[in-house]
Amino acid sequence: MDKAGWTSGFSGQDLFDFDLKMAVNLIEKSRAKVIGIQVPEGLKRAAPFIAREIEKRTNATVVISGDPCYGACDVDMELCKDVDLLIHIGHSEMLIGDPELDRVIYLEARMKVDVKEVVTKAASLLKSKRVGVITTVQHHHKIDEIIEALRERGIEGMVGSGGERLRYPGQVLGCNYDAAKCLDVDEYLFVGTGKFHPIGVALSTGKRVIAADPVSSEVVLIDPDPMIKRRYGAIARAMDARKIAVLVSKKPGQKRWNEAHKMMDLGEKNDKDMILVYLDRIEPDVLINLGVEAAVCTACPRIALDDQAKYPVPMLTPPEFEILLGECVSKNYILDEIK
Amino acid sequence: MDKAGWTSGFSGQDLFDFDLKMAVNLIEKSRAKVIGIQVPEGLKRAAPFIAREIEKRTNATVVISGDPCYGACDVDMELCKDVDLLIHIGHSEMLIGDPELDRVIYLEARMKVDVKEVVTKAASLLKSKRVGVITTVQHHHKIDEIIEALRERGIEGMVGSGGERLRYPGQVLGCNYDAAKCLDVDEYLFVGTGKFHPIGVALSTGKRVIAADPVSSEVVLIDPDPMIKRRYGAIARAMDARKIAVLVSKKPGQKRWNEAHKMMDLGEKNDKDMILVYLDRIEPDVLINLGVEAAVCTACPRIALDDQAKYPVPMLTPPEFEILLGECVSKNYILDEIK
Numbered sequence: 001m002d003k004a005g006w007t008s009g010f011s012g013q014d015l016f017d018f019d020l021k022m023a024v025n026l027i028e029k030s031r032a033k034v035i036g037i038q039v040p041e042g043l044k045r046a047a048p049f050i051a052r053e054i055e056k057r058t059n060a061t062v063v064i065s066g067d068p069c070y071g072a073c074d075v076d077m078e079l080c081k082d083v084d085l086l087i088h089i090g091h092s093e094m095l096i097g098d099p100e101l102d103r104v105i106y107l108e109a110r111m112k113v114d115v116k117e118v119v120t121k122a123a124s125l126l127k128s129k130r131v132g133v134i135t136t137v138q139h140h141h142k143i144d145e146i147i148e149a150l151r152e153r154g155i156e157g158m159v160g161s162g163g164e165r166l167r168y169p170g171q172v173l174g175c176n177y178d179a180a181k182c183l184d185v186d187e188y189l190f191v192g193t194g195k196f197h198p199i200g201v202a203l204s205t206g207k208r209v210i211a212a213d214p215v216s217s218e219v220v221l222i223d224p225d226p227m228i229k230r231r232y233g234a235i236a237r238a239m240d241a242r243k244i245a246v247l248v249s250k251k252p253g254q255k256r257w258n259e260a261h262k263m264m265d266l267g268e269k270n271d272k273d274m275i276l277v278y279l280d281r282i283e284p285d286v287l288i289n290l291g292v293e294a295a296v297c298t299a300c301p302r303i304a305l306d307d308q309a310k311y312p313v314p315m316l317t318p319p320e321f322e323i324l325l326g327e328c329v330s331k332n333y334i335l336d337e338i339k
Numbered sequence: 340m341d342k343a344g345w346t347s348g349f350s351g352q353d354l355f356d357f358d359l360k361m362a363v364n365l366i367e368k369s370r371a372k373v374i375g376i377q378v379p380e381g382l383k384r385a386a387p388f389i390a391r392e393i394e395k396r397t398n399a400t401v402v403i404s405g406d407p408c409y410g411a412c413d414v415d416m417e418l419c420k421d422v423d424l425l426i427h428i429g430h431s432e433m434l435i436g437d438p439e440l441d442r443v444i445y446l447e448a449r450m451k452v453d454v455k456e457v458v459t460k461a462a463s464l465l466k467s468k469r470v471g472v473i474t475t476v477q478h479h480h481k482i483d484e485i486i487e488a489l490r491e492r493g494i495e496g497m498v499g500s501g502g503e504r505l506r507y508p509g510q511v512l513g514c515n516y517d518a519a520k521c522l523d524v525d526e527y528l529f530v531g532t533g534k535f536h537p538i539g540v541a542l543s544t545g546k547r548v549i550a551a552d553p554v555s556s557e558v559v560l561i562d563p564d565p566m567i568k569r570r571y572g573a574i575a576r577a578m579d580a581r582k583i584a585v586l587v588s589k590k591p592g593q594k595r596w597n598e599a600h601k602m603m604d605l606g607e608k609n610d611k612d613m614i615l616v617y618l619d620r621i622e623p624d625v626l627i628n629l630g631v632e633a634a635v636c637t638a639c640p641r642i643a644l645d646d647q648a649k650y651p652v653p654m655l656t657p658p659e660f661e662i663l664l665g666e667c668v669s670k671n672y673i674l675d676e677i678k
Contacts, residue, residue: 036617044628048582048614066586066618066625078589079617082596243387247405250417257421275387278375278418279405280619286405289383 016043016109016138020053023087023107027058032084038065038076039089043109050089060084068281070300071173073253073338075104092137092167094253101252111138115191115214116149122189122212122219123153132183133157133170134201136192139214140168146191158183163339165253172197174302175254175338177204190222196306198222203335227305228333234304235324238314241294243273245287249299250280256298256338259318263296270325284311296321301336355382355448355477359392362426362446366397371423377404377415378428382448389428399423407620409639410512412592412677414443431476431506433592440591450477454530454553455488461528461551461558462492471522472496472509473540475531478553479507485530497522502678504592511536513641514593514677516543529561535645537561542674566644567672573643574663577653580633582612584626588638589619595637595677598657602635609664623650635660640675 027035035054039047051062063083065076072091080086080103090109095101133146147157159170162179166172170179172190180188180201187208190198198211202224209222238244244267248260260276267274279286282303287295294314297304304315317336322328366374374393378386390401402422404415411430419425419442429448434440472485486496498509501518505511509518511529519527519540526547529537537550541563548561577583583606587599599615606613618625621642626634633653636643643654656675661667 041624041628045630047629048631051614062615063587064584064614064616064629066584066616066629067620068624076617078619082617245403245405248402275390275403276401277403277405278415278421280417281406285380285407289380290386290403290405291384292387 015112017112018050018089018107018109020050020107023105024054024057026105027054027060027085030085033060034083035060035062036065036076036079036083036086037062037089038069038079038086040069040071040091043090046089050087054087070251071253072106073175073300074251075101075253077252080104090137092140092171094165094167094173096164098252108137110141111214113139113214115139115142115145115212118212118214118217118219119146119149119189119191120153121217122191122210123150123155125210125219125221126155126187126189127208128185128187129154130156130158130185132180132185132188133159134172134177134180134188134190134197135170136173136197137168137171139192140171142191142214143168143170146189150189157189158185165338172201174200175300175336177201177335177337178339180205195220195222196302199224199227200302200335203227203333204337206332230308231305231320231333234308234314234316235320238294238316238324241272241292241314243275243291243293245275245277245290245292245295247282247295247297247299248276248278249282250278251299254299254338259298263298263318263321266322266325266327267296270327272325287311287313287315301338304336354451355385356451357389357428357446357448359389359446362444363393363396365444366393366399366424369424372399373422374399374401375404375415375418375422375425376401376428377408377418377425379408379410379430382429385428389426393426409590410592411445412514412639413590414440414592416591419443429476431479431510433504433506435503437591447476449480450553452478452553454478454481454484454551457551457553457556457558458485458488458528458530459492460556461530461549462489462494464549464558464560465494465526465528466547467524467526468493469495469497469524471519471524471527472498473511473516473519473527473529473536474509475512475536476507476510478531479510481530481553482507482509485528489528496528497524504677511540513539514639514675516540516674516676517678519544534559534561535641538563538566539641539674542566542672543676545671569647570644570659570672573647573653573655574659577633577655577663580611580631580653582614582630582632584614584616584629584631584634586621586634586636586638587615587617588621589617590638593638593677598637602637602657602660605661605664605666606635609666611664626650626652626654640677643675 047064072094086104089107093106150157160179160182165176190211202209202222246263304317319334386403404418411433425443428446432445489496499518499521504515529550541548541561585602643656658673
């Protein structure tokens with residue numbers, strides 16, 4: 001039987017390296033019979049291909065997680081219960097030591113793309129002779145090359161080790177910039193795709209950030225001001241809200257009950273009409289159907305920052321809610337991070 | 340502190356009876372401290388109001404389930420784990436005896452609407468002197484009134500007891516018509532809102548069905564033919580599909596692994612390129628991102644029947660997939676039901 005159909009539309013192999021061999025070895029050694037696989041949306045098309053490869057090489061049955069996956073914070077725990085091993089693809093390990101995640105293998109997707117050229121290009125925009133180097137899991141295996149390319153331009157690249165949520169030195173997540181903040185530098189070089197992470201670095205550290213995208217070869221100075229303006233706009237629009245929902249995520253790495261209870265108490269103390277809502281996906285309909293006037297999101301901090309436009313009411317992070325209530329007097333914008 | 344805000348927009352109290360007192364008694368007796376509440380989308384606006392009432396009367400903390408809820412098959416198991424009691428509103432008990440559901444209280448929403456007038460009106464459309472009477476949980480408490488109104492018009496109303504998924508005699512679900520099929524009658528009277536259930540009765544029994552809607556006072560003869568045509572259309576469009584996903588739901592009352600494995604085997608036997616996908620919500624994006632050409636849905640049977648238009652590829656029920664593969668030779672359309 002020809003099963004090639006699934007591979008025809010998938011070009012992910014050209015861009016990414018998965019260590020499928022390691023996964024296959026682990027499956028064989030553990031004698032796992034039912035394997036779950038979970039991939040982020042950008043790689044979803046690869047899931048049937050990976051399923052086929054595993055089935056061909058191991059004779060295990062593969063079940064694909066069909067729900068969207070947004071990060072290592074978002075392990076499919078339901079699938080995990082029904083399989084012998086869950087292969088979570090595209091993110092580095094998080095929540096290390098959680099016994100519920102014993103069965104999860106993290107299979108990173110490493111980008112096969114040169115970084116040297118774009119780093120050399122970025123060097124001309126850097127003002128300091130000593131900069132913090134940060135990247136995402138897709139490029140962390142190139143960190144030595146980044147440092148080397150900087151050195152050739154007379155710049156010292158510093159790499160921070162980050163906190164518990166981070167697997168690699170120099171790695172940042174949408175929700176955690178410890179690997180940047182721990183460095184005593186005035187400027188950062190971010191190597192990776194998109195502005196999601198470098199804006200986070202700029203907001204979290206308040207320092208100058210140059211972003212170098214090795215896929216598009218684009219190099220830009222990050223300007224966090226439009227984001228900061230939008231966030232103060234959301235806070236201002238929430239001023240008159242009385243009916244406020246505090247949202248708690250079901251996703252294992254985004255579940256912050258303590259933060260949520262703290263926000264409930266703060267809201268009630270300030271005469272707001274608070275409800276506590278537990279949910280998996282934060283869809284606009286939830287807020288519409290519940291009739292709330294604003295929401296405080298204790299899930300992924302980037303939901304409020306990046307997806308505000310899709311919600312019918314202001315969606316605030318916990319620090320923003322504290323600003324709204326006058327409970328926080330910081331002069332600077334405080335980025336919500338998960339430790 | 341005035342918390343009346345939440346009740347202002349909610350008119351559900353006029354239409355529905357909830358036995359909140361019973362719930363409050365149970366909370367007090369069990370000394371539960373954290374209470375979850377889960378309501379279907381149509382009653383979501385009532386959730387904050389119910390939360391307030393429980394908090395006022397018991398001092399327990401209430402957490403609202405924010406994800407959509409489609410029936411008693413769709414109990415929020417994640418929320419259940421984090422609370423002492425989960426109050427599931429608007430549906431009758433299902434999955435009786437499941438130890439994981441020990442903590443769930445089902446609080447039915449009974450519609451406060453007269454049925455006599457619409458049943459009398461429907462009687463003139465009935466051809467038989469002995470008809471099966473069927474309804475949904477919102478109206479089951481009126482079943483004696485329905486029988487009485489029929490008797491006054493010289494018609495005997497028969498009530499079937501249904502199977503394990505059903506709590507009340509005469510009750511049907513979108514996925515189960517045992518309470519209709521067990522009766523030896525040629526005609527049915529359905530009392531309730533919408534055409535979702537009466538079309539199911541017509542498809543399941545192949546008999547004449549009159550639907551009487553006590554809210555709109557509308558009485559109609561149900562014509563299942565357009566639905567049957569649409570379904571054979573979907574089967575025909577799936578003819579050339581090779582890459583096919585079998586979907587398994589995470590929802591406790593919709594999870595049919597055995598059915599899914601049977602469909603996988605049937606597909607593979609017939610040279611289809613099958614993948615097995617486990618998911619909570621069956622969104623069109625799942626099928627687009629995975630690149631499938633057709634899907635077999637082992638979750639709620641009504642997803643294929645009622646929501647086909649929103650999916651980019653044919654979505655078949657298991658019996659429809661058997662028709663596609665020539666594995667089923669029934670002359671009549673076979674409705675997928677969950678026992």
